[in-house]
Amino acid sequence: MRxxxxxxLLGGLEDDELERVKHEIAKNQTFEDSLTHIRKAVDPLDEDxxxxxxxxxxxxxxxxxxxxxxxxxGGDTTGP
Amino acid sequence: xxxxxxxxxxxxxxDEGSPDGSVSDEALLYQYANSGHREAFDQLVHRYxxxxxxxxxxxxxxxxxxxxxxxxTFLQVHRKCGQFxxxxxxxxxxxTIATHQAIxxxxxNKRHRMVVSLDRENRxxxxxxxxxxxxxxxxxxxxxxxxETAERREWVRKxxxxxxxxxxxxxxxxxxxxxxxxxxxxxxxxxxGTVKSRLHSxxxxxxxxxQSSRI
Numbered sequence: 001m002r003x004x005x006x007x008x009l010l011g012g013l014e015d016d017e018l019e020r021v022k023h024e025i026a027k028n029q030t031f032e033d034s035l036t037h038i039r040k041a042v043d044p045l046d047e048d049x050x051x052x053x054x055x056x057x058x059x060x061x062x063x064x065x066x067x068x069x070x071x072x073x074g075g076d077t078t079g080p
Numbered sequence: 081x082x083x084x085x086x087x088x089x090x091x092x093x094x095d096e097g098s099p100d101g102s103v104s105d106e107a108l109l110y111q112y113a114n115s116g117h118r119e120a121f122d123q124l125v126h127r128y129x130x131x132x133x134x135x136x137x138x139x140x141x142x143x144x145x146x147x148x149x150x151x152x153t154f155l156q157v158h159r160k161c162g163q164f165x166x167x168x169x170x171x172x173x174x175x176t177i178a179t180h181q182a183i184x185x186x187x188x189n190k191r192h193r194m195v196v197s198l199d200r201e202n203r204x205x206x207x208x209x210x211x212x213x214x215x216x217x218x219x220x221x222x223x224x225x226x227x228e229t230a231e232r233r234e235w236v237r238k239x240x241x242x243x244x245x246x247x248x249x250x251x252x253x254x255x256x257x258x259x260x261x262x263x264x265x266x267x268x269x270x271x272x273g274t275v276k277s278r279l280h281s282x283x284x285x286x287x288x289x290x291q292s293s294r295i
Binding site for chain 2: 045
C-alpha cells in the first residue's frame with residue numbers, strides 16, 4: 001500500500017485506482033498517517049511546478065517552418 | 081485515408097468526446113492528414129506550444145535545445161500524420177515523438193549529464209521505498225526550508241536535472257506533465273510497473289540529494 005500511496009501523491013493513477021486508494025485512505029488512519037509522512041518526500045518538487053514559458057513566436061515559427069517544408073515537398077499549401 | 085466527421089459550423093472535424101464542444105486534437109490531425117488544411121495543423125502547434133516546450137525544457141535542461149526539438153517534433157507530426165491510427169490519442173503520440181526527437185538530439189550532441197552523485201544502480205521498488213521511509217524518519221527539518229523561494233526552485237531544478245535520464249523522464253512525464261502511468265509507459269516503451277519503480281527511485285535519489293546538501 002505504501003507504493004500505492006506514493007503513486008497517489010505523484011499523480012498518474014487511473015480513475016479506478018485513484019478511487020480505490022482514496023477509499024483505503026478514508027477508512028484507515030494508518031494510511032492517512034503514512035500519506036502525510038510520504039508527502040514530505042514529494043513536496044519539494046512543487047517548488048519547480050511552474051511551466052517554462054516558450055520564447056515569443058515559437059509556434060508561429062514552427063508553423064512557418066513546416067509550411068516551408070511542405071512547399072519544398074511540392075505539397076498542398078491549403079490554408080489561410 | 082482516415083475517415084473524418086465534419087462539423088457543420090467550422091468545417092473542421094468534431095470529436096464526439098470533446099465535452100466543451102471544441103475540436104479535438106485527433107480531429108484536427110485527421111483534418112490535416114486528409115485535406116492538408118494548414119489551419120488545423122497550426123491550431124495543434126499553438127495548442128501545445130507551452131506544454132510541449134515546458135516538457136522539453138525539463139527533459140533536456142536547455143532552452144535552445146528545447147526550441148530545436150519543439151520544431152523538429154512538429155515537423156515529424158507533419159511527416160507522420162498519415163500513420164496516426166484511429167482510436168489513438170494524440171497527446172501521448174505527440175509526447176512519444178518529442179521524446180524520441182529529444183533523445184536523438186542528445187545523442188547527436190553527445191551531451192553527457194553530470195549524474196555522478198545521483199547515478200547509482202536502480203534497486204527494486206520495495207527496497208527503494210524502505211530506504212525512502214528510513215530517510216524521511218531520519219530527517220529533522222523539511223528540506224530546503226532555509227532557502228528563499230527562487231533558490232529553492234533553482235535547487236530543485238538542478239537536482240531533478242542531475243537525475244539519470246531514465247528516472248528523470250518518468251518523473252517529468254508523470255509528475256510535471258500530468259500524464260497517466262499508462263501513457264508514460266507507452267511513451268517510454270516500458271511496462272507500467274517499471275515507470276512506477278523509476279519514479280520511486282527518482283524520489284529516493286532526490287531526497288538523498290536534498291538530505292546530503294544539509295540545507
